[in-house]
Structures are given as C-alpha cells and as structure tokens.
Amino acid sequence: MDPRTSAQDVMRCDLCDTAVVQMHCDTCLVNLCKACVGEHMISDESKKHEIVRFQLRKSTLIYPLCKFHKNERCEMYCNQCDIPICSACIASGNHSGHNILQIIKVYNARKEEIEREMKEIEQNIYPTYQNIASDVQNRISQLEKEYGDLSTAITKHGEDWHREIDKLVKNLKAEVEKMKAKHHDALKAHKDEINQLITDIYNEIQASSKLLELNDISLFLKFNTNIQEFRKLPSKVNVTLPHFTPTQYQPEQLIKLFGNLSSLSLTSEEHGYKMKTTKKSPEAGSSPPVRQLLDEPETITSTNTGYDRLYNVVCLSDEEIWTRGNDNTMKLYSINQGSLLKSIRTKSGNQPYDIAVTKSGDLVYTDYWDRTVNIVKNEKIEELIRLQNWIPYRVCSTSSGDLLVIMYSDDYKQIKVVCYSGSTGKQTIQFDDKGQPLYSSGGYITENRNLDICVSDLGAKAVVVVNQAGKLRFRYTGHTPAPKNKSFNPRGITTDSQSHILTADSYNNCVHIIDQDGQFLRYIDCGLSEPWGLCIDTNDNLFVAHTKNKTEVIIKIKYMYIK
Structure with a gap:
C-alpha cells in the first residue's frame, strides 16, 4: 500500500x-x-x-485571471459586458461609461442567490420529488386492488349473465316439456279413438261370421253392416313439432350487450403536481400560518334558519353557507347579513341526505331514495352518479376535486367509501388489512389536509381515520370525562388548516378537537345544544348547526388565533 x-x-x-x-x-x-x-x-x-x-x-x-491582461486578477465586473475585468481593463478605456461593479459584490449577490436556490431545493423541490415518488408508489400499490376490483366486477357481471341464461334455458326446457306432454296427450287420445274403432270393426266381423253360418232368411233381412261408417277413415291428427331458432349474433354484438372495457389512458398532466412550499400562499398546497387553539372559544354570529331540523352546513365562501335540513330544499345563507340568498329543491322531491361544495363552487347532494348523487350547476340539477345494489348516503369533496361517497348495500349489511372522479369510481375503501369491515354504519365524511379520510361512525361511536390508500390509521372513541358524562355520539365532522379533526357530539353538546394522529386536544361547547353539522372557512372559523330554544341555528365560532 x-x-x-x-x-x-x-x-x-x-x-x-x-x-x-x-x-x-x-x-x-x-x-x-x-x-x-x-x-x-x-x-x-x-x-x-x-x-x-x-x-x-x-x-x-x-479572483479570476483576466482574459485580456496576462497575470492580472479581476477585482471588478462590467455589468454591460457581463465579464470580470482587471484594473488594466479599466485603464484601457474599453469600459468607459459602463456600469462597473466590485466583483466581490457580484460574487456575494450570486452566492446569496445560490444559497436561496439551494434552500429552495432542499426545503421545497427535493421534498416535492420525494412526495411525488411516494404518490407514484401509492398508486402502484393500489393497482393490484383496483384491477382486482375491475376483474371482480367483470366476473360478477358474468355470473349475473350465467344466472339469467340458466334461468332462460330452464324456462325454455320447461316449455318444451309442456309441449311434449300436450303432443303426447293428443296422439294418445287419437290412438284410443282408433283402438275403439278397431274393436267395433272386430265385433262387426264376428257378428257377420256368425250370421253367415246360419240359414235364417229373416235374420239376413234384418242385418245391416256398418261398412259405410268404417269406410270413412278417421281424421289424421297432425302435430307440428316446435323448433328452436337460436338468435344469430356476431362476437362484437355480444361484447356490446355484455359490456366492454374503456381503453387504458396514459396521459401526462403538465401541472398535475404542486410544488411543496414553506411560504404563505393562497394555494391549497401551501403551508398554512401556524395557529393556536384559544383557551376560550367565542361565538361571533348566530343565524336562524327556517328548518324544523338542521343537519348540514357547508361553506361556499367565508360569507355564504349551504344548509340541509329535514325537507327537500337546500338553502344558501349569508352569515354576515343573516339572510336567505337562495333555495334549491331536489330534482326528485326527496330529502337530500348530505351536501358538499366542489372546488369549483358547485353544490353536490345525495338522494338516498333515488340512489343518485347530483350536482347543481347554474341552478340546474344534473345526475352525476346512479348506483345499483348500493344506496348513496354521505358525500364530501376532496382537495383534488374528487368526491368521496359513503354508501350502504341494499340489505344494509355492508358499508363502504368510494372515491369518484366525475362519475367514475376509482377507489373503494371497505375493509382493513385483516379483511374486517372498517365501518359499522354511515356517518359524515371529510378529508384532512394530510389527505387522510375521516368518517364519523355513529354505530361504532368512533371517528375512523384511514390514509389516502385506505389503510386504517386510528379510531377515536371519545375522551373522558365528557361534558355531559354521556357516551360519544359523533355526527358532523370537519378539519382545519392545522389538520385538526373536529367532530360534533350531540349527546354531550360539544365539539371534540383531536390532532391528525387522534390525540384529544380539547372541547368546544359555547352553549351548544344538540350540535350536528360542521364546516370551517378559510380563516379557520367554525360553523355549527345546532338547536337553540327549539330553533335551528347556525353559529360562527372563533376557536384559533394566528401564532
């Protein structure tokens, strides 16, 4: 060495x-x-x-060596020529009237720029690429399940077809048996008729033979044969056999009837990813200002509504709130003015079961009895999703513009969350890693800032939180002591800029605040009575639907301040 x-x-x-x-x-x-x-x-x-x-x-x-004067170091910089220069360059007059800077200042400015860019790379760009890689890996992990669901759907549809074909074959064969029995009975009756005639003819022969053996003229004169009747042969019974004519089809016709797969679409979305940033920005991907919980939340406004029972509130803006109650009308209120701005009746006349507002500001509602999810655009209602064998229940809009829909099976034995992009279901969340159901009953649903999916499961008396891939993160089952010492009864659910999860507890007349990992932080009561629906505006003000003196009221609560 x-x-x-x-x-x-x-x-x-x-x-x-x-x-x-x-x-x-x-x-x-x-x-x-x-x-x-x-x-x-x-x-x-x-x-x-x-x-x-x-x-x-x-x-x-x-210092850099001068390109024009040997062995000279450049301590100045010509801004016009964009080159380092030495004292000899200045003395030569070639840069007369130019903006001459000390090269150390140019160096320091460039150094600061590089340091800023390096900081941006370290804090924003590098983490963003890590997040993108993680996102792609999550999508890869989802492939097996999503394509499995696709194959299962095709298999189930095939089984449905097989059952219908088997039923059709069974019915046709039963019809054949009925026809055969009818045919058989007709021929047997005809045979019995012929046999009777044969017996009559035989008896006629016997009688004639006996008469011929006698020589009694009087008997001969009285005897008449039935030969004229026998000469009239019986009608022949003809039965035309039924025949089966199968419908002729081409394979492409069968595919059209059965259903077909859409083509795989692979596209590049130029602005599909958002840069992670530590600067304050109005964009959803920006980091919010750090806020702290107030020791004493305060009620800012109170708005009376015309509902007998108010179930939902959802922010259209910081000033306007969509509401849903126990009738077929959804109402838009101005919080500052306390006035009704707009009313929309459901298309079917049924009571909506939940409402949400999309990223573009359109109202979405679920119609439980009609099995549809509908969107209101320019006050016109369009059917967005229609379910079969499942019943839509609750809905929320995600930061990516998708919809999360809680739904029941027809027999109410199963419940799941389906993520829809437009009218296309792209993810189903129903079971945990052990194959056990994640949810026991329908509740309300929201998406956290960290993309966790949060559901208030009334049957389980818990808040069930899964990550973006549908993996169970935790279940929150309330905190002891509760304000009214009653069991946790989760209803409306929402999240804020700090990824806190807020849940209305109608039994204990309060709102629970937990962090993104399920740790209890505190209660909000503010004189609440049977709180139900919740939503939060862009300034982290909380809106609560509750009952006050037998009147359905929306109250606006300030519970955080900027640190």
Whole structure:
C-alpha cells in the first residue's frame, strides 16, 4: 500500500511528497509543508500567492485571471459586458461609461442567490420529488386492488349473465316439456279413438261370421253392416313439432350487450403536481400560518334558519353557507347579513341526505331514495352518479376535486367509501388489512389536509381515520370525562388548516378537537345544544348547526388565533 495515498495515512506536501501538509496556497490550490512554502512562492512570481494554514484553505477568495491582461486578477465586473475585468481593463478605456461593479459584490449577490436556490431545493423541490415518488408508489400499490376490483366486477357481471341464461334455458326446457306432454296427450287420445274403432270393426266381423253360418232368411233381412261408417277413415291428427331458432349474433354484438372495457389512458398532466412550499400562499398546497387553539372559544354570529331540523352546513365562501335540513330544499345563507340568498329543491322531491361544495363552487347532494348523487350547476340539477345494489348516503369533496361517497348495500349489511372522479369510481375503501369491515354504519365524511379520510361512525361511536390508500390509521372513541358524562355520539365532522379533526357530539353538546394522529386536544361547547353539522372557512372559523330554544341555528365560532 502506498503510504502517500492510503486512507489511513496523513496528507503529504504536493512539492516534496514526504512531509506532512501544514499550509495551502488558495491561489494555486496546492498543499504545502512549511519548508516548501518559499520554493512555491518563487516558482511563479507572476501570481499573488495566498498562503494560508491548511485548515483555513479556501477561506481566501480566488479572483479570476483576466482574459485580456496576462497575470492580472479581476477585482471588478462590467455589468454591460457581463465579464470580470482587471484594473488594466479599466485603464484601457474599453469600459468607459459602463456600469462597473466590485466583483466581490457580484460574487456575494450570486452566492446569496445560490444559497436561496439551494434552500429552495432542499426545503421545497427535493421534498416535492420525494412526495411525488411516494404518490407514484401509492398508486402502484393500489393497482393490484383496483384491477382486482375491475376483474371482480367483470366476473360478477358474468355470473349475473350465467344466472339469467340458466334461468332462460330452464324456462325454455320447461316449455318444451309442456309441449311434449300436450303432443303426447293428443296422439294418445287419437290412438284410443282408433283402438275403439278397431274393436267395433272386430265385433262387426264376428257378428257377420256368425250370421253367415246360419240359414235364417229373416235374420239376413234384418242385418245391416256398418261398412259405410268404417269406410270413412278417421281424421289424421297432425302435430307440428316446435323448433328452436337460436338468435344469430356476431362476437362484437355480444361484447356490446355484455359490456366492454374503456381503453387504458396514459396521459401526462403538465401541472398535475404542486410544488411543496414553506411560504404563505393562497394555494391549497401551501403551508398554512401556524395557529393556536384559544383557551376560550367565542361565538361571533348566530343565524336562524327556517328548518324544523338542521343537519348540514357547508361553506361556499367565508360569507355564504349551504344548509340541509329535514325537507327537500337546500338553502344558501349569508352569515354576515343573516339572510336567505337562495333555495334549491331536489330534482326528485326527496330529502337530500348530505351536501358538499366542489372546488369549483358547485353544490353536490345525495338522494338516498333515488340512489343518485347530483350536482347543481347554474341552478340546474344534473345526475352525476346512479348506483345499483348500493344506496348513496354521505358525500364530501376532496382537495383534488374528487368526491368521496359513503354508501350502504341494499340489505344494509355492508358499508363502504368510494372515491369518484366525475362519475367514475376509482377507489373503494371497505375493509382493513385483516379483511374486517372498517365501518359499522354511515356517518359524515371529510378529508384532512394530510389527505387522510375521516368518517364519523355513529354505530361504532368512533371517528375512523384511514390514509389516502385506505389503510386504517386510528379510531377515536371519545375522551373522558365528557361534558355531559354521556357516551360519544359523533355526527358532523370537519378539519382545519392545522389538520385538526373536529367532530360534533350531540349527546354531550360539544365539539371534540383531536390532532391528525387522534390525540384529544380539547372541547368546544359555547352553549351548544344538540350540535350536528360542521364546516370551517378559510380563516379557520367554525360553523355549527345546532338547536337553540327549539330553533335551528347556525353559529360562527372563533376557536384559533394566528401564532
């Protein structure tokens, strides 16, 4: 092993190649021992050698050599020509009238720019690419399940077809048996008729034979044969056999009847990812200002509604709130004015079971009895989703513009959450890793800022939180002591800019606040009575639907302040 290059050996002087390095020339980037410093200084007297201790190497700035004047260092910078220049360049007059800067200032400005860019890369760009990689991996992980669901749907549809075909074949064969029995009975009756005639003819023959053996004229004169009747042969019974005519079809016709797969679409969305940023920004992907919970939340406004029972509130803006009650009308209220702005009746006349507002500001509602999810655009109602074998229950809009729909099976034995992009279901959340149901009953649903999906499960008396991939993160079952010492009864649910999860507890007349990991933080009561629906505006003000003196009221509560 060469002691001069061994990682276990100390660094050696670049000149003598034996002594330990003690000094460094920042000008020439040469390592030196003390004995060789002098020799290096005179080796090239045209340079201004900056000799420093080895530990302080690169502490001295290395000015660039001038391209026009040999051995001159450039300590100035011509902004017009965008090049470093030396004192000789200035003296030459070639840069007369130009904006001349000290190169150290240009260096410092560029250094600050690089430091800012490096900070942005470290804090924003690099984490963003990590998040993108994680997102792609999550999508890859979802492939098996999503394509499995697709195959299962095709298999189930095929089984449905098989059942219908089997039923059809069974019915046709039963009809064949009925026809055969009718045919058989007709021919048997005809045979019995012929046999009777044969018996009559035989008896006629016997009688005639006996008469011919006698010589009694009087008997002959009285005897008449039935030969005229027998000459009239009986009608022949003809039965036309039924025949089966199978419907002719081409394979493409069968595919059209059965159903077909849409083509796989692979596209690149230029602005599909958002840059992670630590700066305050109105965009959804920005980091919110840090807010702290108030020790004493305060009620800001109170708005009476015309409902007998108020179940939902959802923010259209910081000033306008959509509501849903126990009738077939959804109402838009101005919170500041306390006035009704607009009313929309459901298309079917049924009571809506939940409402949400999309990213574009359109109202969405579920129609339990009609099995539909509908969207209101320019006050016109359009059917967005129609279910079969399932009943839509609750709905919320996600930060990506998708819809999350809670639904029941027809027999009410199953419940699941389905994520829809438009009218296309792209993810189903129903079971945990052990194959057990995640949810026991329908509740309300929302998406947290960290993309967790939060459901208030009334049957389980819990808030069930899964991640974006549908994996169970935690279940929150309330906190002890409760304000009214009653069991946790979760109703409306919402989240804020700090990823807190807020849940209305109608039994304990309060709102629970937990963090994104399910840890209890505190209660909000503010004189609440049977709180139900919840929503939060962009300033983290909480709106609660509750009953006050037998009147259905929306109250606006301030419960956080900017730190």
